[in-house]
Amino acid sequence: MTMNNRTIAGSVGILLLFLGSWEWGPAAMGMPEYVLPNLSHVWHEFFVMWNNSELLKHTLITAVEVLLGFGIGAFLGLAIGVALGLSPAAEAMLSPYILALQIAPKVAFAPLFVMWLGYTIYPKILVAVLIVFFPVMINVLSAVRTVDPDMVNLIRIMNASRWQIFRLVEFPSAMPALFSGLRIASTLAVIGVTVGELVGGNLGLGYLLVDSEGQGNTAGVFVAIVGLTLIGIVAYGGVVLAEKRVLHYMPKANLATA
Structure with missing residues (x-):
């Protein structure tokens, strides 16, 4: 059995162990259904919500919000990270404000966005944008600022324009860091949208989560959580796939693994 096959078999084994523990573990521990429902109960609740609560509609709305955010x-x-990376003066001038905005808890803006924009999809998207922005910007900024100066000097000797230096050296050098930030941001986008839906909204998986919690429907809460997790996995997988396609020319050891 090859290493890849052993890895897949190990992952499947862990998944089966987890699912089995979820199915029989609560009863073995004497856990009430309203505290921790078993897998069968959650699976049954999935079909109930699919038929009666428009689960597909709410899932698609959350997915669209995550994608847009x-x-x-x-x-x-990416744009601001590149701009600040190419202009140390602009970075020095704006860094205190960027730092202050980064330190501020982004999820705390969700109620404010709801007050401004109402119970629409826009507050959820804005929270996701705010959360996604920083890891991407910081990674790109750091990468642009740490480009090998010898490479820049070499292409300057060849009479390259400023645009050519950026296109041929600086931007390609920043790509691994960009995708590293995108991996992190893809999962954070789900958190941002969920927070927005929890704070104010009548659509999306976050809304279903709050609605199930209000009814004491623990299985429904798990259905919403699983749905949000799957959206995050798909988003992360999309970034990984794009990274492999864009950075296929780089050795695997150099690819971001964050």
């Missing part, structure tokens, strides 16, 4: 936040993080 992630995309907008990543684009802003």
